[in-house]
Amino acid sequence: MIVYKILDYIKENPGVGLGKLPKIFQVDKYNRKEFIKMIDGLEKDGKIFIDKHEKIFLVDGVKYVRGKIQGSEKGFGFLISDMAKDIYIAKEDMNSAMNKDIVLVKIKKDQKDKKPEGKVLKIIKRGEEKIIGVLQASKDYGFVIPDDPKYSSDIYIPKEEINGAQDGQKVVVKITKWAEKNKNPEGKIKGILGYVGEPGVDILSIAQSFDIPLKFPKKVLNEAKYIPQEISEKSLKDRADFRDHIIYTIDGKDSKDFDDAIEVCKNTDGTYFLGVHIADVSQYVKEASYIDKEAFKRGNSYYLIDKVIPMLPVELSNGICSLNEGIERLTLSCLMTVDQKGKVIKSEIKESVIKSKRRLVYDNVSDYLEKGIKHESLEGLYESLDLGKELAEILMKKREDRGAIDFDFPENEFVLNEEGHPLDVKISERRIGNKLIEEFMILANETVAETYYWMQVPFLYRIHEEPEEEKIDTLNAAIRHLDLKVKVSQELQPIEIQKLIKKVEGSPEELFVSTLALRSLQKARYSEVNDKHFGLASKYYCHFTSPIRRYADLTIHRVIKDIIHGRLSEKRIKSLEALMPLIADKTSMMERVAQSAERKVDAVKMAEYMKDHIGESFEGIISSVTNFGIFVQLQNLIEGLVSYQSMDEYFEYDENEFCAKSTQSNKSYHMGDEVKVKCLGADLIAGTIDFELE
Numbered sequence: 001m002i003v004y005k006i007l008d009y010i011k012e013n014p015g016v017g018l019g020k021l022p023k024i025f026q027v028d029k030y031n032r033k034e035f036i037k038m039i040d041g042l043e044k045d046g047k048i049f050i051d052k053h054e055k056i057f058l059v060d061g062v063k064y065v066r067g068k069i070q071g072s073e074k075g076f077g078f079l080i081s082d083m084a085k086d087i088y089i090a091k092e093d094m095n096s097a098m099n100k101d102i103v104l105v106k107i108k109k110d111q112k113d114k115k116p117e118g119k120v121l122k123i124i125k126r127g128e129e130k131i132i133g134v135l136q137a138s139k140d141y142g143f144v145i146p147d148d149p150k151y152s153s154d155i156y157i158p159k160e161e162i163n164g165a166q167d168g169q170k171v172v173v174k175i176t177k178w179a180e181k182n183k184n185p186e187g188k189i190k191g192i193l194g195y196v197g198e199p200g201v202d203i204l205s206i207a208q209s210f211d212i213p214l215k216f217p218k219k220v221l222n223e224a225k226y227i228p229q230e231i232s233e234k235s236l237k238d239r240a241d242f243r244d245h246i247i248y249t250i251d252g253k254d255s256k257d258f259d260d261a262i263e264v265c266k267n268t269d270g271t272y273f274l275g276v277h278i279a280d281v282s283q284y285v286k287e288a289s290y291i292d293k294e295a296f297k298r299g300n301s302y303y304l305i306d307k308v309i310p311m312l313p314v315e316l317s318n319g320i321c322s323l324n325e326g327i328e329r330l331t332l333s334c335l336m337t338v339d340q341k342g343k344v345i346k347s348e349i350k351e352s353v354i355k356s357k358r359r360l361v362y363d364n365v366s367d368y369l370e371k372g373i374k375h376e377s378l379e380g381l382y383e384s385l386d387l388g389k390e391l392a393e394i395l396m397k398k399r400e401d402r403g404a405i406d407f408d409f410p411e412n413e414f415v416l417n418e419e420g421h422p423l424d425v426k427i428s429e430r431r432i433g434n435k436l437i438e439e440f441m442i443l444a445n446e447t448v449a450e451t452y453y454w455m456q457v458p459f460l461y462r463i464h465e466e467p468e469e470e471k472i473d474t475l476n477a478a479i480r481h482l483d484l485k486v487k488v489s490q491e492l493q494p495i496e497i498q499k500l501i502k503k504v505e506g507s508p509e510e511l512f513v514s515t516l517a518l519r520s521l522q523k524a525r526y527s528e529v530n531d532k533h534f535g536l537a538s539k540y541y542c543h544f545t546s547p548i549r550r551y552a553d554l555t556i557h558r559v560i561k562d563i564i565h566g567r568l569s570e571k572r573i574k575s576l577e578a579l580m581p582l583i584a585d586k587t588s589m590m591e592r593v594a595q596s597a598e599r600k601v602d603a604v605k606m607a608e609y610m611k612d613h614i615g616e617s618f619e620g621i622i623s624s625v626t627n628f629g630i631f632v633q634l635q636n637l638i639e640g641l642v643s644y645q646s647m648d649e650y651f652e653y654d655e656n657e658f659c660a661k662s663t664q665s666n667k668s669y670h671m672g673d674e675v676k677v678k679c680l681g682a683d684l685i686a687g688t689i690d691f692e693l694e
Contacts, residue, residue, distance in 0.1 A: 003038070010048060011058045018054040046124060049104050063107055065118065068127065071099030071150040079105045079118060087118040091152075095120035096179040099150040100127025129175050131155060132209045134196060134685075135189070137167040144173045144187065147205060147685045153184050161188035169195050170205050199419040202604050202684065203307050210597045212302055216313055219290040224313035227284050229320050231328055231353065235283065240333065240352040246384055247277060248358040249323055250365055250437050257301075257310070258323040259546045261331070261356050262440055264388045271345065272338045272391045276444035277354050279321045280330040281547040282557040285312065296583070299590020301549035304601045305414055310549070317548050325359040332557055334444040334544070338391060342398035347447050351564060357381075365433035392436040395443060403495025403537040407518050412637050414605055422609040425636045441545045442536065449542035452559065453530050457568060458576035460555050460584060462541045463531040464524040466492050471520040478516050478658045482509055486517075494537045497521075511621060511633075512671035525588040526552050528580035552587045555580075603687030606638045610682040610689050617694055622673045625660050627653040630669055632677050632691055640689030642677060647693060 002025065009024065010016060016024075018039065027035045039056075042048045046066040049057045059066050067081030075091035077099070087105060089097075097103050102125040105118035131151065133144040142157040142165075155173050165171050172191035179185040193208065194201040207214055216224075247263045263275040285291050295311050302309040310317045323329050331354050337346040357380075364375040368382070369389045378385065400406070413428035445462070452459050472492060476485050484503065486496050497517055504513040521535065526543075533541040547553040559576065562568045623633040629643040644651045649662040651669070660669040669675075677691035 003042070006039070006042070007047060007058065010056050011060070014057050015055045018050060018056055021056070044124075046104070049121060051121070059104065064121075065105050065107060066124065067103065067105065069094075069097045069099060069101045069103055069120075071097075071152060073149040073152050075152040079103065085116055087116045089118050089120060093117075093119040095123070096181065097123055098127065098153070098179060098185070099148065101125065102127065123178075126175075126178060130190070130208075130211070131173050131175065131187070132193075132205050133171065133173060135162070135165050135167060135169050135171050137162060137165070142167075143184075144171060144189075147209060149686060153179055155187045156184045157187055157189060161186075163189045163192075165189045165192050166195075169193070170201050172208055196684075199421075200307065202608070203304050203420070203601055206597055206600050206604065207302070207304065207307075207309060210593050210600075212309055212593070212597060213294075213298065214309065216294060217290070220294045220313060223290045224315040227315050227320060229315070231320075231330055235330060236353055238351070239330070240350050242275070242277070242331075242333065242352050243328060243355040245275070245354070246381065247275065247354050247356055248360055248381060248384075249325070249356055250360045250362060250433055253361045253363065256308075256322070257317045257548050258356075258359070259548045260437070260441065261323045261354060262388070262437070264384050264391060266387055267337065270340060272387065274336045274338055274391065274440060274443070276334045276336070276440055276545065277323070277331040277352065278333070278444075278545050278553075278557075279323055279548055280332050280351065280557070281312070281316065281321050281554050282561055283330050284316060284320060285554065287558065291316070295551050295554065296586065299551050299587050300594050302594050302597060304598060305605060306416055306420055311551065312548060321548055323354070323356050325356050328353060328355050332544075332560060334447055336443065336447055338394075338443070340394065342391075342394045344443065344447050347451065349448060349451060349560060351561070360433075362431065362433040362437075365436070366431035369432045369436075388436050388440075389432060392432070392439040395439040396435065399439075399442075399537065400498070403493055403498050405494050405498050405501065405521075405535050405537075407501070407514060409514070409518075410637060412602060412606070414602075414609075416605075422605050425606060425609050425638055427637060442538075445542055445544050446536075446538055446540055448544040448556070448560075449530070449540035452542075452556070452563075453540050455563070457559060457563065458528065458573060458580050459530075459559060460542060460552050460580055460587075461527050461530045462524060462533060462543050462552070463527045463529075464533040464535045464541075465522050465531060466494075466534045467520050467522060475516055475520040477656075479513055481657060482513070484513065494534050508672050508674075510672075511623060515623065515671070523592075525591075526584040528577075528584050550587070551583070551590075555583050555587075600687060604684060607682040607684050607687050607689055610638060610640070610679050611684065614679050614681060617676060617678050619674065619676055620691075622669055622671050622675060625653060625658060625669065625671055627655075630660055632675055634677075638689065640677070640679065640691040642691045642693055646680070646690075 022032050022035055043050055046059055049059055049064055057064055065081050067079040070078045070080050077089045077094055079087040079089060097120045101123050103120045104122040104124060106121050108117045131146050133146040136143045140159050142162050143154040144157060145154050170193040171189045173187040174190045175185050175187045177186035193204045245263050247261045249258045249261045251258060259279050261277045265273050267273055298311045301311045331352045333350055333352040335348045336344045339345050360377055364377055367373040368378055410427045413426045414422050415424040417423055449461060472486055472488055486500055500517060501514055504510045532539055542556055543550055543552045544556060547557050618634045620632040620634045622630050623639055624631040629641050631639050631641055633639045649664045651660045651662050654661045676694040678694055680690040680692050682689045
């Protein structure tokens with residue numbers, strides 16, 4: 001192909017003039033326009049760079065590198081690319097590039113034993129048109145100070161673009177003019193979130209910064225209005241009728257949308273019958289409808305402490321799809337016969353109708369199963385719950401025996417007042433009620449994935465690939481001084497990670513080792529191609545059990561119903577084969593957005609809580625050591641930074657021993673060390689907390 005010949009020629013002749021290429025490749029005057037268009041396309045794709053003198057250079061990843069800018073509040077930045085190391089870019093070499101911009105960088109010469117440095121030659125694509133910040137307004141103009149410290153420039157707002165916003169309010173700004181040399185970017189205010197410190201403004205700001213839609217479009221809301229809130233006789237045709245079965249939900253006390261319900265009993269031959277009944281969302285959300293398109297865009301629901309941003313309108317999420325107590329609902333049921341060793345010996349997946357007998361709460365179920373405390377809501381369900389615990393423990397043992405990794409890290413639980421201010425931060429326990437539901441959902445997900453894998457139909461799997469060899473080498477280097485090691489033969493097995501976690505359980509090194517082990521693993525994702533789930537030590541896995549809040553689950557419900565109703569034609573199969581990779585990528589990406597947003601909200605609320613405790617002392621444990629300081633985690637899991645600058649001696653990070661070492665004495669700090677700290681301050685926008693050692 002001519003494209004490859006052109007690229008080869010530019011590689012051999014860097015700096016060739018744009019005007020010379022048509023002659024070199026013998027392009028006649030009739031095709032010259034198309035030829036130049038092709039060259040422009042190569043530049044847009046980041047394959048070549050054309051300088052101001054119209055000289056062409058190959059973007060080779062060595063001298064010229066394309067990537068994304070990660071900015072800083074001091075004005076310098078880093079180029080994040082496929083290169084092994086990030087490239088430092090000084091403030092004077094940023095060429096007006098901003099955080100998240102896609103740019104072309106030229107690597108500077110003479111850097112033999114230094115970290116690579118570069119200069120921005122060209123901004124290929126701007127990264128962020130919408131920025132969240134605080135307005136500082138005067139009579140004739142204003143400036144918005146971005147929340148994200150990676151933006152070093154304030155945004156100038158002309159008087160006519162302030163649009164009613166007041167000084168000190170959090171606003172959403174759209175960039176109208178990008179930064180130029182010695183000139184700030186300009187923008188106009190597109191939304192007002194409220195004053196800093198007002199209830200809910202912090203969470204709204206974070207949601208906006210992650211581009212999470214806060215409202216449903218009118219077309220979606222109008223469509224939702226016409227969805228019936230009672231099931232019809234017509235929809236019951238050919239469905240299995242489980243309305244008389246002892247079926248119930250177990251969820252958190254504040255839950256409002258109920259995806260899943262269970263039933264457990266014992267067969268006469270000693271095997272268990274487990275029914276996992278999941279809301280039949282696909283019955284109401286039709287493909288390519290406005291609701292469906294918006295659900296795909298969102299990817300999942302977002303749980304931001306006391307604010308839920310749902311994937312589906314309330315008529316569905318809390319209405320007709322939610323398996324509310326005492327109300328008939330359409331479901332997809334995974335019916336399993338499980339033997340005494342936890343093996344599914346028989347299973348069926350079918351359309352059904354249920355009527356949940358009770359809405360149970362995790363804590364009440366756990367109080368009964370752990371302590372024998374009987375709550376009135378459990379009346380008549382004790383036998384079923386006892387069998388549920390029995391079966392869940394068998395399933396837990398089975399998963400443990402095959403090597404599944406259980407990072408049983410505690411999680412935060414926030415106690416908020418009516419205005420959303422945190423009064424307390426506690427540790428949320430993962431008790432038997434939670435584990436029971438977790439085990440049953442895992443089993444249903446495995447059963448569904450394996451069933452449809454062997455049917456060889458287009459499907460969406462949940463996969464978790466094994467760790468990269470490099471990451472395990474780093475882990476082993478970090479734990480070598482503890483006389484620990486993850487054994488790797490030809491292929492790493494999850495049981496080796498599990499053994500490591502069990503070895504340090506209850507020891508001072510537990511947090512250090514478990515955290516590093518977790519970091520060494522890859523992130524789980526969705527895929528149209530089945531692969532193992534390393535963490536669960538599972539050959540077949542999918543997400544089937546939460547279609548109200550995950551688009552991936554809704555997707556496979558549609559495939560299941562296509563098979564049940566004989567709609568999986570050759571044409572439909574081809575359509576699904578084309579769709580599945582797109583859905584896998586989109587749902588994986590939106591899951592990462594949700595996780596990042598949830599972490600950010602947690603961090604901001606922790607900072608808000610610690611703002612009330614400045615000057616107070618706390619006991620904690622070193623959770624991480626970096627090249628700029630050590631992070632200390634308190635007993636309630638709140639984490640803050642002790643910077644090296646705040647310490648009495650000069651400390652440096654020792655990357656070989658993963659610790660902070662003094663250059664003036666033999667003092668050192670390792671992960672897992674117990675320390676006492678004082679709270680110096682908290683940043684409510686960045687969600688950071690500063691400690692000093694006592």
